[in-house]
Amino acid sequence: MYLYHFGIRELPFTLTPNTQYFFGLPSHKEAIEVLTTALDSGEGFIKVTGEVGTGKTLICRKLLNELDKNFVSAYIPNPYLSPIELRKAVASELNVELSDGGDQQEFSQRIQKRLIEIRKSNRSAVLIIDEAQALPDESIEALRLMTNLETESQKLMQVVLFGQPELNQKIAQPELRQLRQRITFSYNLQQMDTDQIYQYVRHRLRVAGHSGKEVFSRPVCRALKIASRGTPRVVNILSHKALMLAFGEGTNTVTEKHIQYAAKDTEAAFAIPKPRWINWLIPGSAAALIALALTQINIPSNTEHAEHQTVTAQMEAVQ
Missing domain, CATH: 3.40.50.300 (P-loop containing nucleotide triphosphate hydrolases)
Structure with a gap:
């Protein structure tokens, strides 16, 4: 799995209630x-x-x-x-x-x-x-x-x-x-807001032994909030899948793209709105672009950077 890749001792986002990971929301x-x-x-x-x-x-x-x-x-x-x-x-x-x-x-x-x-x-x-x-x-x-x-x-x-x-x-x-x-x-009990999700995922990674650079940024946690509606169990599911995707790409940070893919693969998750620029494309080219995004994970770093900025702007607009 991705334990060694992220420098952690155990899976931080399991669904079994574990009081060692109690955050104190x-x-x-x-x-x-x-x-x-x-x-x-x-x-x-x-x-x-x-x-x-x-x-x-x-x-x-x-x-x-x-x-x-x-x-x-x-x-x-x-x-x-x-x-x-x-x-x-x-x-x-x-x-x-x-x-x-x-x-x-x-x-x-x-x-x-x-x-x-x-x-x-x-x-x-x-x-x-x-x-x-x-x-x-x-x-x-x-x-x-x-x-x-x-x-x-x-x-x-x-x-x-x-x-x-x-x-x-x-x-x-x-x-x-x-x-x-x-x-x-x-x-x-209430659902979590974006800041609470940010603190929550950092806490669980820290308890699991992570001590490196930040894995889930605040923009990524905004995407998590949209996809999970702030429900801790769904946040755990999406975070686990996002870490798997990041590991598959060889990166040490999770992006909004990873959350989008994880949400598409999770029954309990909600769809994250598409970036506005997709609506500017002609229907045929938009469909081709979406199909390409769904079938390819290893996107060149310069394209990933551009997509990261675009989705981040969209998340901010949604909020």
């Missing part, structure tokens, strides 16, 4: 602050939502890694569970033993006993559910009933829900209004 930092404040104050339900690829699972894992010893955590990564399956999953995470033939009342009693033990040890139990939009309605109601367990002054279990915007639509249903009223803190 303003939106991510604010979400962590909201979660920390809500958990410290003992609130019952906390909700974090964001579009696909905005970093919810990464924040979820970072929260799990950074919970201090005063919290006992239970983590449900795949919540497409029936009410009985959800209770069993929560019990398992809290190290509660359940009998095979136990009913709902027995489950609730044993979970409550465990939560009381946790409280007596001066700790708090927190249930963290990722992809919460997948929770069936009846399981959401079962979850609400589980959180009814409380002392005179505090809930025995707090719940953090991470989900896509569909989670907001789900809990807006009239039959789930009781749960909606119990969500005291919520936060919606």
Whole structure:
């Protein structure tokens, strides 16, 4: 691959959430602050939502890694569970033993006993559910009933829900209004702007071991913003492909042309507008030029320089 070419130890733009690469985007930092404040104050339900690829699972894992010893955590990564399956999953995470033939009342009693033990040890139990939009309605109601367990002054279990915007639509249903009223803190993750993308890709390359000259310039990051709409996951995909293209050409810097090619090859990416000068050409010659650009990667350096300037001007015009 391109590791040696760019002087890095590992691939910097993988899709697996890795807290070692956590950058601390303003939106991510604010979400962590909201979660920390809500958990410290003992609130019952906390909700974090964001579009696909905005970093919810990464924040979820970072929260799990950074919970201090005063919290006992239970983590449900795949919540497409029936009410009985959800209770069993929560019990398992809290190290509660359940009998095979136990009913709902027995489950609730044993979970409550465990939560009381946790409280007596001066700790708090927190249930963290990722992809919460997948929770069936009846399981959401079962979850609400589980959180009814409380002392005179505090809930025995707090719940953090991470989900896509569909989670907001789900809990807006009239039959789930009781749960909606119990969500005291919520936060919606935002996409990145151009400057944040610039800092983000530099950070990931640095963590991967890069120490050479700049690979992604600000004009290139403007192109990344257009093609990704600021979604971190799509930025990762495009950046990885752009590095492959740069490596294939033997260059140590990524250009707007590389981002254009990467965007054409990515389902989730958006098209980058064509340079205006293409519209001045007669239709036949424009089509021939585009076909040539799509089939040839090794363009002479003087042509590449001219194209780089033209696309940069176009990106500035679009912004």
